[in-house]
Amino acid sequence: NAGVTQTPKFQVLKTGQSMTLQCAQDMNHNSMYWYRQDPGMGLRLIYYSASEGTTDKGEVPNGYNVSRLNKREFSLRLESAAPSQTSVYFCASSEAVQTYEQYFGPGTRLTVT
Amino acid sequence: TQLLEQSPQFLSIQEGENLTVYCNSSSVFSSLQWYRQEPGEGPVLLVTVVTGGEVKKLKRLTFQFGDARKDSSLHITAAQTGDTGLYLCAPRYGNKLVFGAGTILRVKS
Numbered sequence: 001n002a003g004v005t006q007t008p009k010f011q012v013l014k015t016g017q018s019m020t021l022q023c024a025q026d027m028n029h030n031s032m033y034w035y036r037q038d039p040g041m042g043l044r045l046i047y048y049s050a051s052e053g054t055t056d057k058g059e060v061p062n063g064y065n066v067s068r069l070n071k072r073e074f075s076l077r078l079e080s081a082a083p084s085q086t087s088v089y090f091c092a093s094s095e096a097v098q099t100y101e102q103y104f105g106p107g108t109r110l111t112v113t
Numbered sequence: 114t115q116l117l118e119q120s121p122q123f124l125s126i127q128e129g130e131n132l133t134v135y136c137n138s139s140s141v142f143s144s145l146q147w148y149r150q151e152p153g154e155g156p157v158l159l160v161t162v163v164t165g166g167e168v169k170k171l172k173r174l175t176f177q178f179g180d181a182r183k184d185s186s187l188h189i190t191a192a193q194t195g196d197t198g199l200y201l202c203a204p205r206y207g208n209k210l211v212f213g214a215g216t217i218l219r220v221k222s
Contacts, residue, residue, distance in 0.1 A: 004155070035212075042117075042201065043156070043212035090155050100203075100210050101146065104155030 002026055004105035006091050012111045013081040021076040021108050023091030031094045032074035033058075033102065034066060036087040043090065049074055081112045115140035115206055119213040126192055127221055133188045134216040136202030141182045143205050150199040150215070192220045 004025045013019055025032065030051045035043040045058030049068040063085060065077045074093075078085060088109050092102040116139040126132055136145070144163040148156035160169050162178035162185060169176045173196075175188040185204075189196055199215045 040122075040214050042214040043203075045210075092155070100144070100205055101158055101161055102156075102210075104157070106153070106155050 004091055004093055004103055006089075006105035006108050008108060009106065010109050012113065013078075014113055015082060017081050018077065018079050019081065019110075020078075021089055021091075021110075022073070023075065023105060024073045025091075025093040025103070026072065027093060027095075027103065028071070029093035029095050029103070030071070032068065033092040033094075034064070034074070034076045035090045035092065036060065036085075037090060037107075038087050046076065046089075078110075081110075083112045086110060086112045115142075115204075115211065117202075117204065117211055117213050119200075119202055119216050121216060122214070123217045123219075125219040125221065128194055129191055131188070131190050132192060132218070133186055134200055134218070136185045136187075136204070136213055138183045138204055140206060143182070143207070145178060145185050145205065146203045146210075147176055147185070147187055148201040148203060148212075150201060151197075156199075156201055189218075192218075194220050194222050196220050 007022045033048040034046040037043050044060050047066040049055045052071045067075045088107045090107045091105040094102045118137050120135045146161045147159045150156040160176050165182045166180045167178040173190045177186045197220050201215045202213045
């Protein structure tokens, strides 16, 4: 039982490049989330998916897109990376949006030069 | 827009000491979660408090939810080096969960 897994663990991009961060959970949770964590700013919600087939914007969605591929997988895409997107990205899942108790992956550290 | 503050931002103590960290909001929240995050890892849920005035204990950790539902505290008794990490509070406002910036705790042996 791996919980929430994320790939890659580290990534360096040049400005303008694109990439997709992958996330998968094996807890049969309905809801999945993408956050970014920056020093002194806590975790900020980028996008979430309350259930398979639905996605919604969070607090900081600009420059990102998401895909809920199936119940297990939720990917985050940066179409044209910018230095402001340098951050640590965390995927999380929960049984339902209403419970709010979230289980996090180990994170992806992204640097955009 | 609610203002959420965690204090102190950083705390460095000796093993065996007691400490308290705080989470204060400008707005009432319906429930609150505390998470601990170790370097290079994702946050791990410690507890959820849902009732004003509630006190929950988890071994040496005591969590309190303020009567006015605008604040919470985490008290650690006899801190150990394994308590080192970033402590995040996450109040729930309606259907939104908001994370604080956290308190970095370092426990020295």
